[in-house]
Amino acid sequence: MKAILVALLLSLSLATPASAATPGEVPVGGLLRDAEMRGLSGKPATLADFRGKPLIINVWASWCAPCRDEMASLDRLARRYGGGKHFNVIGISTDDYSDRAKAFLQQANTSFPHFIDSRLFLENMLGADRIPLTLLIDADGRILHKIYGAKEWDSPEAVKAIGQAFGAKL
Numbered sequence: 001m002k003a004i005l006v007a008l009l010l011s012l013s014l015a016t017p018a019s020a021a022t023p024g025e026v027p028v029g030g031l032l033r034d035a036e037m038r039g040l041s042g043k044p045a046t047l048a049d050f051r052g053k054p055l056i057i058n059v060w061a062s063w064c065a066p067c068r069d070e071m072a073s074l075d076r077l078a079r080r081y082g083g084g085k086h087f088n089v090i091g092i093s094t095d096d097y098s099d100r101a102k103a104f105l106q107q108a109n110t111s112f113p114h115f116i117d118s119r120l121f122l123e124n125m126l127g128a129d130r131i132p133l134t135l136l137i138d139a140d141g142r143i144l145h146k147i148y149g150a151k152e153w154d155s156p157e158a159v160k161a162i163g164q165a166f167g168a169k170l
Contacts (some may be wrong), residue, residue: 016018022124032141037115054087054166055137061094061136062104066150067132076154078112136165
């Protein structure tokens with residue numbers, strides 16, 4: 001069973017080559033530090049606010065075409081399984097200008113909360129040296145997987161891999 005999960009996650013990540021860690025990066029298997037997050041599509045929050053349920057974090061920017069391309073499938077995933085049903089989904093923009101990120105979010109009309117990382121703290125801690133980056137985080141805040149590149153997050157293969165990573169039947 002574990003071999004199937006690894007194969008599915010590898011197919012999602014397309015075996016992205018390794019790169020140097022970002023300053024303060026938490027590796028896969030590590031526990032995320034708490035961080036304050038400035039709200040883009042709602043009120044501010046902390047990472048600790050999302051503990052207790054598995055979490056999907058998507059790191060994106062309004063200028064990133066692959067980020068924009070995958071946002072609709074991530075939103076469909078969040079609407080179907082997220083919102084605390086099985087897990088939560090949040091987005092973190094690396095935009096320098098919040099007005100550009102907000103303009104994209106108005107157009108994308110996503111259902112999950114988004115935050116902006118203008119001080120690079122989250123970007124570095126999560127290892128977002130390239131985007132899009134999506135992280136699967138367990139209920140305790142431990143990083144299970146880091147997946148670089150745009151994916152079809154609501155595809156049957158992705159949903160199955162996410163369910164297996166989180167130990168949930170989706």
